Amino acid sequence: MAVVIQYVVVRKGIEKMTxxxxxxxxxxxxxxxxxxxxAELLEQAPVELSEEDREQLGLFLATEKEQVLAAFKGKVAPKPSKGKKEST
Structure with missing residues (x-):
């Protein structure tokens, strides 16, 4: 029998990823x-976004951190990560 160590990321009592x-x-x-x-910052945006939209946008921006940082520096950013969809 093998012993497997797993690290589980849990948010608000929900298992997100192992x-x-x-x-x-x-x-x-x-x-x-x-x-x-x-997502909390987006709550202060001058546009109306649902909580789910804020969470999805927050996750997208966090996932595409390198592109966001490059955009703020006015540089050409690396290609976006296509197909990355995680739920929060």
Whole structure:
């Protein structure tokens, strides 16, 4: 019998993702932290967004961090990560 260590990222009591590496789990948890902060910022936007839309946009922006940072610097950003859809 094999012993498998798993790291589970849980948010609001909901299991989000399971990893076999603590480093990967920590990185994903940090991504979710960033997405949450961005969603809170979007709540202050001058446009009406539903909570789900804010969460999805926050996650998208956090996932595409390199492109967002490049855009703020006025630089050409790397290609976006296509097909990356995670639920929060």
């Amino acid at each position: 990893f076999t590496s603590k480093q990967e789990a920590d990185a994903y948890d940090k991504l979710l932290d960033s997405a949450e902060v961005l």
